[in-house]
Amino acid sequence: MTESYGTISYAYKYRESLIGAVSAGFFLVLLGALFIITPGLFGRAIDFFEDFGSVVVPNTTISLFAPLHPLSHRLVYTATEQFCFAFGVFQVVILALKFASRSSTSKKADTIGNLVFWLGAGYLVRMLLLESTRWTSMTTWFVFWAAIITLIGVTLVIRAVILVTTIPRRMI
Numbered sequence: 001m002t003e004s005y006g007t008i009s010y011a012y013k014y015r016e017s018l019i020g021a022v023s024a025g026f027f028l029v030l031l032g033a034l035f036i037i038t039p040g041l042f043g044r045a046i047d048f049f050e051d052f053g054s055v056v057v058p059n060t061t062i063s064l065f066a067p068l069h070p071l072s073h074r075l076v077y078t079a080t081e082q083f084c085f086a087f088g089v090f091q092v093v094i095l096a097l098k099f100a101s102r103s104s105t106s107k108k109a110d111t112i113g114n115l116v117f118w119l120g121a122g123y124l125v126r127m128l129l130l131e132s133t134r135w136t137s138m139t140t141w142f143v144f145w146a147a148i149i150t151l152i153g154v155t156l157v158i159r160a161v162i163l164v165t166t167i168p169r170r171m172i
Contacts, residue, residue, distance in 0.1 A: 015101040019094060026090050034079050041079050048076045058139045070129075071137040077129040084122030091115035109162040113155040120151045 035041050048067065055066040067073060095111045128144040 016103060016107065019097050019101065019103070022097070023090075023094055027087065030083060030086055030090075034083055038075065038079050041075060044073065044075045045079075048073045055138060057142055064142070066138070066141050069137075070141040074130065077125055081122050081125040081130065084118050084125060088115055088118030088122060091118060105166045106163060109159045109166075112162060113159040116158055117151060117155045120154070121148060124148060124151065 051067045051069055051073070052065055053068045054063045055068060056063050091111055091114050095108065095115065098108050098111055124144060124147050128140055128147060
């Protein structure tokens with residue numbers, strides 16, 4: 001296997017695609033397992049999406065698409081939280097595989113960003129959708145999505161910091 005494409009060896013590409021396949025497979029297995037172990041989740045997920053409609057964002061005149069009754073979907077939120085935490089913990093396994101296969105720093109940074117995102121998303125689901133008593137249900141829904149957008153920004157900053165701090169000195 002000395003065949004190479006450019007500067008990246010065939011073996012390296014194979015290892016990376018194998019890790020990607022493992023990750024995609026785990027994603028699907030986890031999703032299926034949640035539907036199997038959570039009674040009524042399929043029906044509740046359908047109810048959740050059927051509950052969407054045009055809703056006025058509290059304290060504004062803006063209308064957005066959101067569930068009309070966000071507090072009536074606790075089972076869906078609980079399954080989402082479990083998925084986020086499980087997939088977040090799995091990112092540790094993926095990160096270990098990337099270190100073992102000597103993946104590039106950018107691939108490791110992506111995985112660390114994914115780890116932060118999934119664990120953070122699970123935390124936000126728990127704190128804002130399952131335990132929130134601070135705001136009205138509609139305000140909580142929109143605060144949750146604002147927090148998710150902020151979390152995406154945080155993960156991008158984390159990835160950038162990792163990449164900047166690991167730049168070889170000869171490139172600076």
